[in-house]
Amino acid sequence: MVVKVYGPAYASPKRVILCLIEKGVEFETVHVDLLKGENRDPEFLKMQPFGSLPVTQDGDLTLFESRATMRYFAEKYKSQGTDLLGKTLEEKALVDNWIDVEATSFNPPIYALTFQILFAPALGLTKDEKVIQENEEKLAKVLDIYEERLSKSKYLAGDFFSLADLSHIPFTQYLVGPMGKEPMVKSRKHVSAWWDDISSRPSWAKTLQICPPPM
Amino acid sequence: MALKLHGVAMSTCTARVLTCLHEKEAEFELVPVNLFAGEHKQPAFLAKNPFGQIPVLEDGDLTLFESRAISAYVAEKFKETGYDLIRHQNPKEAAQVKVWMEVESQQYHPAISPIVYQFFVAPLHGKTPDEAIINENLEKLGKVLDIYEEKLSRSKYLAGDFYSLADLFHLSYTYYFMKTPRANLINDRPHVKAWWEDISSRPAFLKVASGMNFGEEK
Numbered sequence: 190m191v192v193k194v195y196g197p198a199y200a201s202p203k204r205v206i207l208c209l210i211e212k213g214v215e216f217e218t219v220h221v222d223l224l225k226g227e228n229r230d231p232e233f234l235k236m237q238p239f240g241s242l243p244v245t246q247d248g249d250l251t252l253f254e255s256r257a258t259m260r261y262f263a264e265k266y267k268s269q270g271t272d273l274l275g276k277t278l279e280e281k282a283l284v285d286n287w288i289d290v291e292a293t294s295f296n297p298p299i300y301a302l303t304f305q306i307l308f309a310p311a312l313g314l315t316k317d318e319k320v321i322q323e324n325e326e327k328l329a330k331v332l333d334i335y336e337e338r339l340s341k342s343k344y345l346a347g348d349f350f351s352l353a354d355l356s357h358i359p360f361t362q363y364l365v366g367p368m369g370k371e372p373m374v375k376s377r378k379h380v381s382a383w384w385d386d387i388s389s390r391p392s393w394a395k396t397l398q399i400c401p402p403p404m
Numbered sequence: 405m406a407l408k409l410h411g412v413a414m415s416t417c418t419a420r421v422l423t424c425l426h427e428k429e430a431e432f433e434l435v436p437v438n439l440f441a442g443e444h445k446q447p448a449f450l451a452k453n454p455f456g457q458i459p460v461l462e463d464g465d466l467t468l469f470e471s472r473a474i475s476a477y478v479a480e481k482f483k484e485t486g487y488d489l490i491r492h493q494n495p496k497e498a499a500q501v502k503v504w505m506e507v508e509s510q511q512y513h514p515a516i517s518p519i520v521y522q523f524f525v526a527p528l529h530g531k532t533p534d535e536a537i538i539n540e541n542l543e544k545l546g547k548v549l550d551i552y553e554e555k556l557s558r559s560k561y562l563a564g565d566f567y568s569l570a571d572l573f574h575l576s577y578t579y580y581f582m583k584t585p586r587a588n589l590i591n592d593r594p595h596v597k598a599w600w601e602d603i604s605s606r607p608a609f610l611k612v613a614s615g616m617n618f619g620e621e622k
Contacts, residue, residue, distance in 0.1 A: 254506035289470035
């Protein structure tokens with residue numbers, strides 16, 4: 190039975206899809222339309238009671254939370270494809286550390302910006318300029334810390350590409366693309382070089398090709 | 405060389421790691437960080453965690469921050485001793501533990517943390533708890549707890565019928581929340597209440613709770 194990933198059009202599911210492609214694992218996708226509220230259907234809520242994307246099925250295992258799911262597949266398929274967790278327990282700990290930085294410090298402001306700038310209009314809401322400004326400032330401070338970190342190591346967890354870098358790709362694409370905030374990345378020399386590197390991986394081109402975003 | 409945990413016993417995130425260390429029976433030294441003197445914003449500390457937050461773990465050459473990542477590392481490094489928090493020999497169970505660890509981080513924490521902040525930290529800055537922020541987050545927390553109530557009616561703990569790191573992650577913030585006038589959110593939901601009473605009475609947590617006296621009169 191092939192792995193199924195629900196909601197490929199959106200950003201969070203793309204973390205799982207990137208991981209599967211990097212590990213050379215076959216999968217299918219199932220479209221879920223958030224604007225139609227398909228994530229609130231009783232059938233969907235049975236799989237994912239919080240109603241968010243992605244949901245991933247691996248045989249009789251149903252998983253949600255993209256970061257938990259990518260960690261699961263990276264471990265399950267440790268011996269094939271790209272090494273996404275480092276080679277030692279210590280390297281894996283650094284990967285985990287920087288995945289959590291993405292989750293607790295990078296994601297909240299960039300998610301708020303994504304919602305305000307890209308999704309609010311589609312939902313008939315007015316953009317809140319104050320929220321946008323506050324979150325741009327928060328994100329800028331995080332990127333300053335990344336700039337310093339990436340001046341000392343090629344990738345976030347060390348000198349190897351890992352799930353920590355991968356976790357940033359989908360929402361950063363929104364930032365430099367449809368949100369029009371590329372200068373936030375380009376103005377930071379090491380962040381810029383890091384972004385160019387990770388976003389030019391074949392797995393990302395493949396992801397965008399098979400799962401085009403809704404805008 | 406023993407592990408060094410930089411932090412303070414009364415801090416929620418330090419307590420998260422301390423609980424894990426006790427469950428794993430790991431030897432460690434708690435190195436106090438003088439938050440009131442701003443030690444965590446000084447260059448020496450920022451060199452360990454550029455975000456200027458506690459806790460930080462030092463294990464020989466390895467320096468880690470983010471309490472959940474530190475806890476996961478401790479749980480794996482010491483997987484052969486103490487209680488098995490990560491179900492390391494059962495991949496399907498281990499996967500569910502990962503899921504509910506993220507649920508704590510992405511659903512539970514964002515709702516409960518502002519409430520704890522308003523009741524415990526705001527007064528230290530001379531502010532009265534902001535009712536609007538509290539109420540907004542109580543509503544969010546209530547919805548999350550409704551989902552927990554349903555889940556815990558089907559399994560004893562969050563990831564299955566076994567205590568795990570996913571349950572442990574909830575302890576420290578919930579401990580402070582239960583000291584606020586809003587503890588009814590937990591107590592009014594029978595399965596959540598039973599789960600809370602169970603996980604908060606584990607010896608490893610009781611050791612840590614005795615140091616969690618934030619805001620108490622000396």
